[in-house]
Amino acid sequence: MSGALSNKAQCPVCFSSFSRHIIASHAAKCGVKPTAGAWSALMRSTAPKRARSNALPDAPAVSETQSASRLNPPALPEKPEKPQSQAVPLAEAMRPQLLSEYVGQTQVLEDGQHLWRTLIERNQMPSVILWGPPGCGKTSLAHVIAQKCKQDPKHRFVKLSACTSNVAEIKEVVKVAKNDWQMTKRKTVLFIDEVHRFNKLQQDAFLPHVENGTITLIGATTENPSFSLNSALLSRCKVIPLEALSTEAVVQILERAKDQCASEFEVGQDCLTYLAQMSNGDARTALNSFQMALDSNAESKIINLDHIKESLRRSHVLYDRKGDEHFHCASALQKSIRGSDANAALYWTMRMLQGGEDPLFIARRLVRISCEDVGLADPSALGMAVSAMQGCQLIGKPECNVILAQCAVYLARAKKSHEVLKAMGQVIQQISNSEGEVLPGVPLHLRNGSNKLAKDLGYGLGYSHDLNKVGHMSYMPEGLEDLNFFS
Numbered sequence: 001m002s003g004a005l006s007n008k009a010q011c012p013v014c015f016s017s018f019s020r021h022i023i024a025s026h027a028a029k030c031g032v033k034p035t036a037g038a039w040s041a042l043m044r045s046t047a048p049k050r051a052r053s054n055a056l057p058d059a060p061a062v063s064e065t066q067s068a069s070r071l072n073p074p075a076l077p078e079k080p081e082k083p084q085s086q087a088v089p090l091a092e093a094m095r096p097q098l099l100s101e102y103v104g105q106t107q108v109l110e111d112g113q114h115l116w117r118t119l120i121e122r123n124q125m126p127s128v129i130l131w132g133p134p135g136c137g138k139t140s141l142a143h144v145i146a147q148k149c150k151q152d153p154k155h156r157f158v159k160l161s162a163c164t165s166n167v168a169e170i171k172e173v174v175k176v177a178k179n180d181w182q183m184t185k186r187k188t189v190l191f192i193d194e195v196h197r198f199n200k201l202q203q204d205a206f207l208p209h210v211e212n213g214t215i216t217l218i219g220a221t222t223e224n225p226s227f228s229l230n231s232a233l234l235s236r237c238k239v240i241p242l243e244a245l246s247t248e249a250v251v252q253i254l255e256r257a258k259d260q261c262a263s264e265f266e267v268g269q270d271c272l273t274y275l276a277q278m279s280n281g282d283a284r285t286a287l288n289s290f291q292m293a294l295d296s297n298a299e300s301k302i303i304n305l306d307h308i309k310e311s312l313r314r315s316h317v318l319y320d321r322k323g324d325e326h327f328h329c330a331s332a333l334q335k336s337i338r339g340s341d342a343n344a345a346l347y348w349t350m351r352m353l354q355g356g357e358d359p360l361f362i363a364r365r366l367v368r369i370s371c372e373d374v375g376l377a378d379p380s381a382l383g384m385a386v387s388a389m390q391g392c393q394l395i396g397k398p399e400c401n402v403i404l405a406q407c408a409v410y411l412a413r414a415k416k417s418h419e420v421l422k423a424m425g426q427v428i429q430q431i432s433n434s435e436g437e438v439l440p441g442v443p444l445h446l447r448n449g450s451n452k453l454a455k456d457l458g459y460g461l462g463y464s465h466d467l468n469k470v471g472h473m474s475y476m477p478e479g480l481e482d483l484n485f486f487s
Contacts, residue, residue: 090291091284094257095143102144103256104137104249104283105242116240123148123155127210127217129195129225129234132242135282138220141242142191145218149189156180157189162197170205177215188215195219196228203230210236244281251276253283254290262294267303275308326357330365333408338373342412349408350401359400363389366407377417384410423485430483440477 011018096102099120102109109117119125125145130138142159149157158173177188192198209215210233217237221228225239245253254272258265271293279286292311293303329352336344352362363385370385388407392400431439449460464470474481 089288090257090261090294091287093261094253094287095140097144097147099144102137102140103252104245105141108240108242120145120148123152125189125216125218127237129219129221129229129237129239130242131221131223131225131239133244133281134222135279135284135286136242136244137283138242139193142193142218142220145189146191154185155187155189157191159191159193162192162194162202165192167202167205170202174209174214177209181214189218190215191218191220193220194222196221196223196225200230203233207232207236245283246281247273247276250279250281250283250286254286257287257290262290265294265297265301265303268305271303271305271308274305275312278312325355329355329357330361333362334365334369334373337369337408337412338416340412340416342409345408345412346405349404353398353401353404359392359397359404360389362404363392363407366404366411369411372421373416373418374411374414375417375420377415381411381414419486426485430480430485440479443474443478445473446475 011023099109099117108114109120130141132138146157146159149155156177158177160169160173173188173190177190180186180188195203206215206217207230210217219229219237225234251272254276258267258272275286275289279289289308289311293307296311297303297307329348333345333348333352336348349362353359367382367385367389370381374381384407388403391403395403444458445460445462447454447459449455454460463473476483
């Protein structure tokens with residue numbers, strides 16, 4: 001037993017145990033190029049130790065032929081590879097290998113004008129968070145960086161997904177990264193897809209290692225980093241906002257897919273253009289729909305517009321009730337009503353409903369708009385909005401859609417006034433500016449003198465219920481009598 005254990009050694013990079021006969025070749029595969037002293041220490045760790053007196057008898061000697069057969073077992077017959085179309089989805093197969101193949105995001109990677117392109121080309125990326133909608137190229141950009149790392153012996157690229165990874169895996173990556181840097185001065189670039197799915201505790205596991213440079217973190221997220229990521233992690237990373245791809249960019253990606261993976265198919269340019277227009281700037285959606293059309297017409301090798309429409313038939317609208325799209329559409333609705341654009345107000349109302357928005361959320365927003373933007377220019381707007389909200393509560397989805405549509409159009413066509421809103425803001429500002437000071441008391445004649453003690457203190461003294469007199473009294477606190485919030 002002791003003889004067998006003495007013949008084992010642990011790799012300083014991956015910490016796996018190997019026979020002393022093959023530890024040297026394995027360490028070279030892991031990228032270990034230690035100094036002569038370190039190499040001697042490694043070999044000393046693999047040398048057999050002197051057996052103790054109570055050790056078991058040594059195992060029978062093994063011939064060189066038997067040893068070679070154990071170290072190099074006969075290769076198993078390889079399984080035939082599946083065709084590319086079956087083995088890898090088209091969206092994955094079309095990932096760019098070089099930065100020159102990357103399509104879109106010119107505002108970040110425009111040739112010769114932006115810092116990020118230079119840093120990627122030089123393999124000097126800092127820790128960054130790639131933030132953008134689905135299918136805009138976050139993972140593809142990370143894939144380009146991974147290819148750059150593979151070409152550079154001084155960099156190592158590791159990919160994890162927040163959907164399937166945990167803190168233990170993160171610690172293991174950090175542990176290997178530390179040994180990599182100590183042994184070979186090789187930096188580790190860690191890519192975390194869907195990083196917003198990590199909770200606060202899991203995100204904290206990155207902090208010290210990102211800060212001291214043990215790892216370079218590249219995170220990809222579809223959620224607003226300000227809400228989904230720790231502020232401490234954000235302060236250590238640069239946020240790169242990516243936009244939904246333009247129709248031209250998606251067409252370019254589809255043309256490349258056709259030339260490389262479907263050159264034998266007959267596909268009209270109108271099909272690619274229509275597919276790009278209907279994908280909402282999501283290249284993954286476009287490529288997946290294109291692949292469905294190719295697979296369903298593999299025999300005829302002809303793709304027409306009807307085939308594309310069939311593959312693109314969808315039951316949802318790009319909308320996230322808990323994400324940025326939720327607030328973007330609500331903002332667009334209110335601004336359309338404020339601008340008296342009934343056409344746009346109806347569009348945004350229906351888009352939110354079709355995306356699965358809670359009708360009561362829209363109704364509450366309309367109630368607010370009826371006072372904030374319509375105001376006293378049409379006092380009946382508030383009653384209309386409240387009635388719409390109550391109607392939504394009574395009949396629910398989907399019948400309540402016409403109630404919300406009517407209310408949105410009414411508010412958009414109504415006259416607008418910010419008189420009350422502006423006056424309210426001035427009052428709040430005046431009160432806020434009094435912080436640290438004692439607010440002026442209620443004048444004695446306005447106080448409630450409902451009992452003898454209150455009347456003895458002068459509460460209500462001088463106040464009259466006579467409607468002919470109430471208009472000639474002062475109702476503001478002392479010192480603010482001449483202040484007019486409506487002027």
